[in-house]
Amino acid sequence: MPNEITLSFGLPDGRLDLRxxxxxxxxxxxxxxxxxxxxxxxxxxxxxxxGTSPIAFLGSALLTPxxxxxxxxxxxxxxxxxxxxxxxxALVPSILKQVAFDALCVRAEAVPALxxxxxxxxxxxDGITIITTFGLERRDPxxxxxxxxxxxxxxxxxxxxxxxxxxxxxxxxxxxxxxxxDGGAVVARRGGALVALPADMAPDLAPGCPAGxxxxxxxxxxxxxx
Amino acid sequence: xxxxxxxxxxxxxxxxxxxxxxxxxxxxxxxRATSAFYRDTWGDAAxxxxxxxxxxxxxxxxxxxxxxxGGQPQLEAARVGFSTRGTxxxxxxxxxxxxxxxxxxxxxxxxxxxxxxxxxxxALILSPSWHRLAAMEGHAVVGRGAQPCYxxxxxxxxxxxxxxxxxxxxxxxxxxxxxxxxxxxVLKYCADRGIDPRAAFAPVRSVVLAGLALTPGLxxxxxxxxxxxxxxxxxxxxGAALDECGHHSGMHxxxxxxxxxxxxxxxxPVPDGAPGRLVITKLVAAGSPFVxxxxxxxxxxxxxxxxxxxxxPRLRILARPExxxxxxxxxxxGYAVRAILDEDPGLVGRVSLLVRDTEAKxxxxxxxxxxxGGDDPExxxxxxxxxxxxxxxxxxxAGLAWGFRQVIDxxxxxxRRAT
Numbered sequence: 136m137p138n139e140i141t142l143s144f145g146l147p148d149g150r151l152d153l154r155x156x157x158x159x160x161x162x163x164x165x166x167x168x169x170x171x172x173x174x175x176x177x178x179x180x181x182x183x184x185x186g187t188s189p190i191a192f193l194g195s196a197l198l199t200p201x202x203x204x205x206x207x208x209x210x211x212x213x214x215x216x217x218x219x220x221x222x223x224x225a226l227v228p229s230i231l232k233q234v235a236f237d238a239l240c241v242r243a244e245a246v247p248a249l250x251x252x253x254x255x256x257x258x259x260x261d262g263i264t265i266i267t268t269f270g271l272e273r274r275d276p277x278x279x280x281x282x283x284x285x286x287x288x289x290x291x292x293x294x295x296x297x298x299x300x301x302x303x304x305x306x307x308x309x310x311x312x313x314x315x316x317d318g319g320a321v322v323a324r325r326g327g328a329l330v331a332l333p334a335d336m337a338p339d340l341a342p343g344c345p346a347g348x349x350x351x352x353x354x355x356x357x358x359x360x361x
Numbered sequence: 362x363x364x365x366x367x368x369x370x371x372x373x374x375x376x377x378x379x380x381x382x383x384x385x386x387x388x389x390x391x392x393r394a395t396s397a398f399y400r401d402t403w404g405d406a407a408x409x410x411x412x413x414x415x416x417x418x419x420x421x422x423x424x425x426x427x428x429x430x431g432g433q434p435q436l437e438a439a440r441v442g443f444s445t446r447g448t449x450x451x452x453x454x455x456x457x458x459x460x461x462x463x464x465x466x467x468x469x470x471x472x473x474x475x476x477x478x479x480x481x482x483x484a485l486i487l488s489p490s491w492h493r494l495a496a497m498e499g500h501a502v503v504g505r506g507a508q509p510c511y512x513x514x515x516x517x518x519x520x521x522x523x524x525x526x527x528x529x530x531x532x533x534x535x536x537x538x539x540x541x542x543x544x545x546x547v548l549k550y551c552a553d554r555g556i557d558p559r560a561a562f563a564p565v566r567s568v569v570l571a572g573l574a575l576t577p578g579l580x581x582x583x584x585x586x587x588x589x590x591x592x593x594x595x596x597x598x599x600g601a602a603l604d605e606c607g608h609h610s611g612m613h614x615x616x617x618x619x620x621x622x623x624x625x626x627x628x629x630p631v632p633d634g635a636p637g638r639l640v641i642t643k644l645v646a647a648g649s650p651f652v653x654x655x656x657x658x659x660x661x662x663x664x665x666x667x668x669x670x671x672x673x674p675r676l677r678i679l680a681r682p683e684x685x686x687x688x689x690x691x692x693x694x695g696y697a698v699r700a701i702l703d704e705d706p707g708l709v710g711r712v713s714l715l716v717r718d719t720e721a722k723x724x725x726x727x728x729x730x731x732x733x734g735g736d737d738p739e740x741x742x743x744x745x746x747x748x749x750x751x752x753x754x755x756x757x758x759a760g761l762a763w764g765f766r767q768v769i770d771x772x773x774x775x776x777r778r779a780t
Binding site: 199 | 446489507508527528532
């Protein structure tokens with residue numbers, strides 16, 4: 136494998152170039168995020184997101200060249216790529232009738248369409264862990280499903296901060312991220328741009344969550360899913 | 362799995378057929394071992410040892426698979442699932458595993474080399490999660506020693522032409538893969554913002570397009586507007602894989618991974634050049650099995666041999682049943698209508714849909730985006746199809762996005778206009 140080749144991903148606000156070793160570093164982190172959110176090994180996970188979102192391209196080594204092991208390989212599970220466009224979200228109810236999903240990882244802006252199409256098709260989402268991913272620029276509360284989890288996602292900084300199934304707060308994994316001295320921004324220890332945190336999301340180093348005793352943690356407000 | 366010889370596409374027909382037949386027994390065994398659908402469908406039928414044995418196996422369809430109570434195939438190594446687009450009913454979910462990926466990267470690379478991909482190139486390619494074929498693209502690009510680059514967003518949303526153009530200007534690729542509808546949206550985006558598409562595509566040597574058959578007029582239009590050589594790429598989620606060479610005379614079937622039959626309604630092979638049902642057998646004993654699977658497409662083999670020297674047969678994918686209407690006893694396809702409209706400089710590249718109107722069955726009714734234009738398109742269509750009644754509904758400024766469907770129901774059109 137030619138290690139000098141990088142993969143270049145378009146982002147909403149720029150580009151992200153990753154080498155092979157970076158890809159596996161972040162795939163391991165994504166698998167950790169899923170574990171923190173309570174996703175069990177062997178899970179079948181639907182990804183309702185765009186193809187250059189890390190959630191999608193870290194999904195499997197079959198999708199992304201130079202990635203040794205993606206989320207599916209690390210969890211010994213499966214991912215299904217479902218895209219976040221309305222045209223594709225409209226297909227999800229039919230797919231749910233064919234495949235038993237353990238989790239759906241849904242980009243926040245696609246949540247209303249998902250709910251609408253499932254309601255129209257009388258296709259319940261019961262029994263599926265809905266993971267809503269949201270950007271930090273988002274100012275309105277993020278939908279929280281009864282069995283759901285949320286995950287902050289800032290692609291440019293490769294920030295993936297999952298809502299912990301144990302403590303209910305979002306973990307900024309200590310091994311992967313650091314704070315700026317003023318606490319107003321987060322930076323990945325490996326590549327990635329500085330990610331500014333909204334004022335109401337100041338990380339707290341309060342110890343105590345067994346899922347990640349050294350992690351920074353952030354409390355997050357939410358609203359019930361429509 | 363035995364590797365495919367590098368000169369496979371130069372083998373004569375008899376040698377390739379022997380090689381394919383030797384693979385089919387393993388493919389059928391894989392289907393039987395993993396799929397309750399195939400076990401129930403085939404019963405006690407023996408593994409095919411001859412071509413007649415294979416042709417004795419029943420042709421299956423998507424709906425038969427979806428309706429079967431056996432559920433998904435049992436594939437331990439599968440890690441990624443894709444769904445079909447659902448243009449003809451419910452989408453079908455299918456599964457990909459490492460062995461299948463390994464098998465399909467080779468023909469993808471073969472097609473990309475035909476289209477001019479060079480080591481060191483930057484290639485702006487389809488998102489891997491878009492389609493099973495797209496998932497092979499990044500691996501093939503890296504296999505060529507080139508750099509895969511991706512744009513933000515989705516091909517399904519015309520608004521994402523903006524990040525595509527941003528990527529084009531930022532990455533400056535030599536090689537691009539996309540779909541015709543999306544590239545037409547990109548051209549509209551450029552026109553709306555005063556961007557010269559030839560400047561934006563200036564470094565691009567080759568544009569490889571999949572997902573919608575190119576009409577001759579559309580190919581000329583895109584070649585002229587983009588200033589790059591346009592190649593057509595084809596395939597299905599169920600395993601068909603095809604690529605055009607530099608002679609642009611039909612897509613070569615990658616027969617190392619798929620067996621394609623073009624059959625009449627009774628299931629008999631049609632002569633080269635004649636349209637028929639496109640039935641595929643995936644020749645890779647991995648991932649979701651597809652044996653004698655009717656894709657729903659209409660296709661025709663191109664007669665004769667290609668000047669490029671490849672012995673792989675060439676195929677044109679013409680239409681899907683849901684994009685065909687019978688008018689005054691004649692089949693009219695979305696492709697055939699587009700092929701005529703795309704010859705008119707005032708209409709080439711515009712979105713057009715056939716309107717299925719049960720209250721006017723003898724009328725060819727077409728919906729076209731934008732203001733009335735072209736040179737008497739109703740008259741041209743009447744003469745071309747030998748029809749007496751042609752009606753064009755011009756959409757004006759109303760939104761009509763390029764998708765992959767080519768027929769809209771008149772009632773749906775009325776509902777959309779009402780809202």
